[in-house]
Amino acid sequence: MIYFDKVSKIYPDESVALDTISFGVKPKEFVTIVGHSGAGKSTLIKMLIAEEWPSDGAVFFESANIHRLKKSEMNKLRRRIGTVFQDFRLIPNKTAYENIAFAMEASGRTDSEIASDVPHVLELVGLGNKIWSFPHELSGGEKQRVAIARAIVNQPDIIIADEPTGNLDPINTYEIIKILQKINELGTTVLLTTHNKGVVDTVNGRVITMEKGKIIRDDKDGKYVL
16 A cells, blocks of 8 residues: 655755665554654655655555656545644634534535534544534643544545654543554554554554664564664
């Protein structure tokens, strides 16, 4: 489904973010990418949504080279990818319902689809009672649940979660990871980045360990060794 083929990223100051990395992700996998700050995790994620371009190598989604897609083709691809970030990225003057509805409107969904799907997806993440709450009325864990609901509402093939628990306490961290696992069990591929060993232990799945832009381990059994 996803394949990185000898991908490198070197910035103009000659700093190396990614150094000849190759790996693949199969449909319906849950893959956790770990490593200390600066290991290259976020750069790798940005390659998938074409926020960064490789200096060398290629990134494929199915048979398509992501960085050779036309703008219209890239827009279609991005609709197949849901993203969750550490800083939530909710619109502050919109309610939980409106934040999710906005993502659906951008994808061309109808008013009836929005009215049907938004309450359903908020129930899925345990926030059915917060549908009309604004971000400032929500806890950090609740904000991240809204962000996850927004990411999954258009039924993407892949969820990319870039350090989604970085600002959360251990209880909320556990709950967010359990929601991502539930989404994965429903058939969505999940690509998660973290530096939290507790998160890795909770997921207990495939772990790719990065260090200084390189993949130094690719374990199928949930091990995190640094």
